[in-house]
Structure formats: structure tokens, C-alpha cells
Amino acid sequence: MTAILGISAFYHDSAAALVVDGRIVAAAQEERFTRVKHDAAFPTRAVAYCLEAAGLTSADVDFVAFYDKPLSKFERLLETYLAYAPSGFRSFRLAIPLWLKDKLHMRRMIRKALGDGCRARLVFTDHHESHAASAFFPGPFDRAAILTLDGVGEWSTTTVGVGEGSRIELLEHIAFPHSLGLLYSAFTYYCGFKVNSGEYKLMGLAPYGRPVYKDAILEKLMDLKADGSFRLDLGYFNYCQGLTMTGDRFHELFGGPPRSPESTLEQRHMDLAASIQWVTEEVVLRIGREAARKTGAENLVMAGGVALNCVANGRLLREGPFDDVWIQPAAGDAGGALGAALFVWHQLLEKPREPRGRDAQQGSFLGPRFGDAEIGRFLAGQGVQASPCETEDELYEQVAGHLADDKIVGWFQGRMEFGPRSLGARSIIGDPRSPAMQATMNLKIKFRESFRPFAPAVLRERASEWFDIDPKHESPYMLLVAPVREEKRTPIDPETLRTMEDDPDLRRRVNVVRSEVPAVTHVDYSARLQTVDEDRNPRFHRLIEAFERITGCPILVNTSFNVRGEPIVCTPEDAYRCFLATDMDVLVLEDYVIVKDDAARKAGESVRERYLSQFQLD
Incomplete structure (x- = not known):
């Protein structure tokens, strides 16, 4: 057995990922455990989770792969400050202490975090190599062009490369400060x-x-x-x-x-x-x-x-x-942890890769999960009287009925998603046919700007009936925008259109009905698409099927289970607090369905201000 732990830290969205004999076993961002959004600290808790998920200790780890080269990045920092001296001194003065304290001592920090029992070899990969590896190695293609684009790594800001079999090669790059x-x-x-x-x-x-x-x-x-x-x-x-x-x-x-x-x-x-x-x-x-x-x-x-x-x-x-x-679901720095681990396995250890026409990301459901027994104990401790549904069919029909009644549902199922998108494991869901759903979710649930669109989660086999996407293509990770099909759009009379274009109040613009699914149709008739298939996400797929049986619509509104300034929820406790503090109507924790009653709404009033004060608006 070969266990490779990938780590990203100290820049944006620290994360850990564990690959065992080439299989992605676990991956998670540190923010989900600390509840600090975009937490950039060393991912101590994410590392602990990954090892626990595999049943390993740090002594079992063979390689630790860090997703970039701190010394090269420090060189770029110094060269840039020298080029602009003395005008950049204030920025230099703020940045240098962190580098001298932590970032230049990554080897020591990793050894300390993993303990004396860890004898793993340390590998530092290039930042854009980590991105490229995270894109190609879990992807579905035997051969593919590779494109990586971000703010900046060590020096590169954009690279073009190629992957074939079990190797990648970066061919061209654009260098900082051109980004x-x-x-x-x-x-x-x-x-x-x-x-x-x-x-x-x-x-x-x-x-x-x-x-x-x-x-x-x-x-x-x-x-x-x-x-x-x-x-x-x-x-x-x-x-x-x-x-x-x-x-x-x-x-x-x-x-x-x-x-x-x-x-x-x-x-x-x-x-x-x-x-x-x-x-x-x-x-x-x-x-x-x-x-x-x-x-x-x-x-x-x-x-x-x-x-x-x-x-x-x-x-x-x-x-x-x-x-x-194909786009890596955790395309940002968090995904670099996974890319670094896979780079070691395939590129350095020269282990073969066998793409089968579907990605190896496992739906990106790579985080912690919680069973009914654990959830039942938690609810009992909160004084919530609830019993799990006896069958899955009962669960789907009950929740679909609430959704069809215009209720907003917190949906907490299976392993947490890795990456910035909620994909049906930690999601807030609703009826896309409701003209008021987008504004209600934004203002009363998410506490964020009313203009921001929500994503449609649509049965993959029905996606091309509602959106302009080729049936051979899929968007399981909510990373493609597609137009709503013409026949699903609702005509807007010219006078309303003229008034709307000049209206400075975005709330009035967003509430204009543009299609049969207005809650997921943006003002330009686009939609940030998530195709849901039974293999990757069986429970979410069956819920949407149950909703379609009731309504004739194979789509749900899907947004992340959190409020503005908060990371996506991780545990049942996180989910329950968010449920109480917002105007959500129903909370589904695995097989438990909790409907908010008057007592819960009253309790939520006292929770809301204290809860929301924890999070910095972003």
C-alpha cells in the first residue's frame, strides 16, 4: 500500500487530500471544520479527517506532497518588491513576517503537524503542475489538452499543456505580473x-x-x-x-x-x-x-x-x-492538494492510469458523512422529537411534497462535497417554478445580494430538454452555464423590457418571469447547470424524480447550505444551527425530516443574531 497525502496551505482555501494506491480516498477544505471561510491556515483538521477516513495514522503515510514551491514563490515576492522599491514597502512589511514565521519553514511545519511517527518523504510540486495534475489525472480522457488559469502560482499565471496516459507536460506559460x-x-x-x-x-x-x-x-x-x-x-x-x-x-x-x-x-x-x-x-x-x-x-x-x-x-x-x-470541481487552490498527491503517484512513481470514460472524482463527494444513529443522538440532545423515515421512498415523497408546496429545504446527505459548490450533499433546495424563490432564498435564507442567480439541478437524462446542452455532455459539478431552451422561455412584452433595462433596482429586474423555471433563469436566459445522474448521486437523483412525478418538472433549485460569510455546513450541528437561524422550512438530515414549527421559529429568532455575528460578510 502507498499512501500519499496532499496539502495546500497559507494562500487561499487550505485543504488536504489522501490518495491510496492511486484511488482518491478523501479530500476536504480546512474551512469546513474551523468554520472560518477560506481558512488559509495549515489544514490540521482536514489532514486528521483524511487519515481517519482511510483508517490510517500519519505513520502510514509514504509521501506528503505540498502543492507549490514556497522558496520559488518567495523569490518572486522579493523580486517584485525590489522592482517597485520603495513604493511597495508597506506591503512588503506586512507580508515578510508571515513568510519568515511560517511559509519558509514548510518542511518543519509539516513534520511537526504529522508527528514524530511520520517518516513520509516530502515532495514540493510546482503550483501549476498541481493544478494541471488535478485536472488531468482524475479526468475521463486518456489524452487531453490542459489549461490552467489563476491569479499567480510561483511565477506562472496561465499554462497550456498536454496529458497522455499517466503523464502531463506543460508546454507554454504566461508569467506574473501578467495575469x-x-x-x-x-x-x-x-x-x-x-x-x-x-x-x-x-x-x-x-x-x-x-x-x-x-x-x-x-x-x-x-x-x-x-x-x-x-x-x-x-x-x-x-x-x-x-x-x-x-x-x-x-x-x-x-x-x-x-x-x-x-x-x-x-x-x-x-x-x-x-x-x-x-x-x-x-x-x-x-x-x-x-x-x-x-x-x-x-x-x-x-x-x-x-x-x-x-x-x-x-x-x-x-x-x-x-x-x-472537463473541469476539476475544486479548481482553486484547494484542488492543488489533490493534484499534488496524484502528481506523485502517476508522474513521479510512474504508476499507470486507466480512464474509463468517466472521471475518478466520485462526484467530488470526498468529505465526512454522518449516519442516522449519530444524527438521532444529536437531535435528541437538542430536544428535537423525530424519527427516521422507514423507507427511502417515504423520504423522497415526503420531501418532494414539501418542495412542491413551495417550502425551502435544507438537504444534508452522505459525504460532504470537495470544492466550492454544493452538489446535493450539503444543499438548500427549492421549487424552480416559483417566481419569488430566487429573491426569497437570497434575502431570507442566504442573506446576500438579490441579484445573484441560483443553479438548476436537473436530471441528466432530461437536461437537453430544458437547456441548450448537447445530450452527450454533462455538467455534474455546476461548472458550465447553458442557455434555457427557447421553448421553455416566457415572452416579455416590449414595454416591460424597456422599463426593466433602465431600472436601477435589481430586485425588480430579477423578479421578472423569464421561463417556466424562473428561479434558475438569469436575466440573460442563462443557467449555471448541474446535471444529476444516478451513479454519482443516487439519493439526489431519486428526490428530483419524485419531485417530477408530482410537478412534471425534473429540476430543483440548488444552492450551498450556508449563509453569507459562512463556509458550507459540514456536520449535523452546523446544519441545524443554520436551519434555526434562517427562514428554511424543512431540514433533512439523512433519513430524518424536521419541519420547522412555531417553537423552532421562535427559537430561531434568538439564534439568528448570535449565529450571523460569527461570520464576516464577503
């Missing part, structure tokens, strides 16, 4: 959202605007070539030397200072979001075409934070040169 991820984050910051978490918001805001600034971006901010390579004019940015993303020239170009967080969104911000989204999609399409030309591959795999831009991914699949595209 598509940092460019997108600059607009995230400028529009008043938090860097490294608000990019989703910017993507969701884009359809409300028009790309009127795209020419300014391409003429002033970046020199984009036909092959997708580019250079940024760094005079507009501040991320190399300062504590902010954008500089005075950027602010002058786009009409004023950055938007203050939580302040009113103006049409200008929506147009800026639409413009940078347009440019991002154009860059991804061009690089994708270049990757196909350079590798001759028919399929593509992707990873890195920019690979979470599901709108760009959808366009690349529809308009690009590839037969199929």
Missing part, C-alpha cells in the same frame, strides 16, 4: 466586492450590464494577441506594490474611485462587470483554440481559479474546438 485572474480580481475589487471570493458576484452581475468598456480594456489595460497571450499595462494596477488592486489611472479611466462595499450598485458597475466578463471569455476562447492547435487534442481539462468561471467554460464548450471539456 487574467488578477485582471478579473482588479475589477472585482473596483466594483466593491472582496478579492478571492467576490469574483462569483461579478460574474453574476455581468448579465445586468452591457460590455461598453471592453474596447477600453483591450486598448488601455491589455495587449491581447490572437493566440490568447497578453500583457497588461501595469501602470493601471497596484497589486505588485500596494495593498489594493487598482491605481489612480484605472480609476480615472473608468469614472471614479472604487465602489464602497455594500453601497448601491450603479449601472456603471454592471457594465464594467459585463465588459471584463466579455474580455475574460474572449481570452479563454483564444487560449483554448491555441491549446487545441498546439496539442492536437480533441478534449480539454481545466483547473485554476479562473476555471471556476462557468460562463466562460460554457462558451468554450459550445464555441471552442474541443469535443468535450
Whole structure:
């Protein structure tokens, strides 16, 4: 037996992953255990979980693979500060203590965390090699082009490579400070959202605007070539030397200072979001075409934070040169832990890989699970009188009935998801036919901006009937956007359309019914698609089937089981607290169905303020 522990830490979303004899046994982000969103600390609890899930101790680990090379990253940091000295001194002064305390001593920290009994060999992989490995090795293809895009690793910000059999090779790269991820984050910051978490918001805001600034971006901010390579004019940015993303020239170009967080969104911000989204999609399409030309591959795999831009991914699949595209579900830094472990197994140990036309990610259900006995003890301790459903069919019919009655349900089943998306293990679900569902979920459950769209979870075999997606393609990890089919759309009269386009109140715009499933139809008729199949996710699939039997609709609204500023719930206790503190109607913990009564609603009033105060708004 060969056990390889992968670790990512200290930058964004620390995580651990365990691979045993080439099989992915467990993977989880540290934030799910500590309840600190995007926790970047060393993933002590995630490591402990992975070992426990495999029935191993640290003494059983043969290799520990860290997802990047801290010394190379430190070299880039020093070179950048020296290039901009003395203007970057404040940023330098804040960064250096953390490097001297922790990041430069990764070997010592890993040894200390795993204890004296661990004799594992330590391996440090290149950041983008880790991303590439996380994309190719678990993917479904024997041969594929590889595209990795993020803010920055050691030096690379974008790479093109190829994977074949059990080996990967990176062929080209774009180097820091020229970065598509940092460019997108600059607009995230400028529009008043938090860097490294608000990019989703910017993507969701884009359809409300028009790309009127795209020419300014391409003429002033970046020199984009036909092959997708580019250079940024760094005079507009501040991320190399300062504590902010954008500089005075950027602010002058786009009409004023950055938007203050939580302040009113103006049409200008929506147009800026639409413009940078347009440019991002154009860059991804061009690089994708270049990757196909350079590798001759028919399929593509992707990873890195920019690979979470599901709108760009959808366009690349529809308009690009590839037969199929597979994106690592944990495409950001967390997935680097998994990639590093798989890199050791396949690339360094030269172990064979046998793709079978379906990915080896196991639906990305790689986190902890909790049985009925444990849940029953927890509920009894909370004074909740509940019994598990006697049969699965009873469970599905009961929950589907609540959903059809316009109830909002917390759905907690099986192993927790690895990656940023809830995929039917830790989900909040609802009826997509309800015109008010999107606003209700956003404002009363998630406590977040009303403009943000929700994803449709649709039976895979029915997806192409409702969305413009080829039946041969799937989107199990909610990483592709597809348009709602024309025949499922609801016509909007021209006067309403004109009024809506000029309405500054996004709540009124989002509440306009655009299709038969308005709760999952964005203002541009797009939907962030999750296809649900019986093999990966049998319980969620059967629940949607039960809902379809009642309503005729094979779709549910699916959003992550958390409130704004909180990580996705991990334990039954996390789920129950979130249930009490929000306006959720029903909580399903494995086979237990808890319907909120008046007493629970009253208890929730006292829980809510205390609960929400724990989490920092993002």
C-alpha cells in the first residue's frame, strides 16, 4: 500500500487530500471544520479527517506532497518588491513576517503537524503542475489538452499543456505580473466586492450590464494577441506594490474611485462587470483554440481559479474546438492538494492510469458523512422529537411534497462535497417554478445580494430538454452555464423590457418571469447547470424524480447550505444551527425530516443574531 497525502496551505482555501494506491480516498477544505471561510491556515483538521477516513495514522503515510514551491514563490515576492522599491514597502512589511514565521519553514511545519511517527518523504510540486495534475489525472480522457488559469502560482499565471496516459507536460506559460485572474480580481475589487471570493458576484452581475468598456480594456489595460497571450499595462494596477488592486489611472479611466462595499450598485458597475466578463471569455476562447492547435487534442481539462468561471467554460464548450471539456470541481487552490498527491503517484512513481470514460472524482463527494444513529443522538440532545423515515421512498415523497408546496429545504446527505459548490450533499433546495424563490432564498435564507442567480439541478437524462446542452455532455459539478431552451422561455412584452433595462433596482429586474423555471433563469436566459445522474448521486437523483412525478418538472433549485460569510455546513450541528437561524422550512438530515414549527421559529429568532455575528460578510 502507498499512501500519499496532499496539502495546500497559507494562500487561499487550505485543504488536504489522501490518495491510496492511486484511488482518491478523501479530500476536504480546512474551512469546513474551523468554520472560518477560506481558512488559509495549515489544514490540521482536514489532514486528521483524511487519515481517519482511510483508517490510517500519519505513520502510514509514504509521501506528503505540498502543492507549490514556497522558496520559488518567495523569490518572486522579493523580486517584485525590489522592482517597485520603495513604493511597495508597506506591503512588503506586512507580508515578510508571515513568510519568515511560517511559509519558509514548510518542511518543519509539516513534520511537526504529522508527528514524530511520520517518516513520509516530502515532495514540493510546482503550483501549476498541481493544478494541471488535478485536472488531468482524475479526468475521463486518456489524452487531453490542459489549461490552467489563476491569479499567480510561483511565477506562472496561465499554462497550456498536454496529458497522455499517466503523464502531463506543460508546454507554454504566461508569467506574473501578467495575469487574467488578477485582471478579473482588479475589477472585482473596483466594483466593491472582496478579492478571492467576490469574483462569483461579478460574474453574476455581468448579465445586468452591457460590455461598453471592453474596447477600453483591450486598448488601455491589455495587449491581447490572437493566440490568447497578453500583457497588461501595469501602470493601471497596484497589486505588485500596494495593498489594493487598482491605481489612480484605472480609476480615472473608468469614472471614479472604487465602489464602497455594500453601497448601491450603479449601472456603471454592471457594465464594467459585463465588459471584463466579455474580455475574460474572449481570452479563454483564444487560449483554448491555441491549446487545441498546439496539442492536437480533441478534449480539454481545466483547473485554476479562473476555471471556476462557468460562463466562460460554457462558451468554450459550445464555441471552442474541443469535443468535450472537463473541469476539476475544486479548481482553486484547494484542488492543488489533490493534484499534488496524484502528481506523485502517476508522474513521479510512474504508476499507470486507466480512464474509463468517466472521471475518478466520485462526484467530488470526498468529505465526512454522518449516519442516522449519530444524527438521532444529536437531535435528541437538542430536544428535537423525530424519527427516521422507514423507507427511502417515504423520504423522497415526503420531501418532494414539501418542495412542491413551495417550502425551502435544507438537504444534508452522505459525504460532504470537495470544492466550492454544493452538489446535493450539503444543499438548500427549492421549487424552480416559483417566481419569488430566487429573491426569497437570497434575502431570507442566504442573506446576500438579490441579484445573484441560483443553479438548476436537473436530471441528466432530461437536461437537453430544458437547456441548450448537447445530450452527450454533462455538467455534474455546476461548472458550465447553458442557455434555457427557447421553448421553455416566457415572452416579455416590449414595454416591460424597456422599463426593466433602465431600472436601477435589481430586485425588480430579477423578479421578472423569464421561463417556466424562473428561479434558475438569469436575466440573460442563462443557467449555471448541474446535471444529476444516478451513479454519482443516487439519493439526489431519486428526490428530483419524485419531485417530477408530482410537478412534471425534473429540476430543483440548488444552492450551498450556508449563509453569507459562512463556509458550507459540514456536520449535523452546523446544519441545524443554520436551519434555526434562517427562514428554511424543512431540514433533512439523512433519513430524518424536521419541519420547522412555531417553537423552532421562535427559537430561531434568538439564534439568528448570535449565529450571523460569527461570520464576516464577503
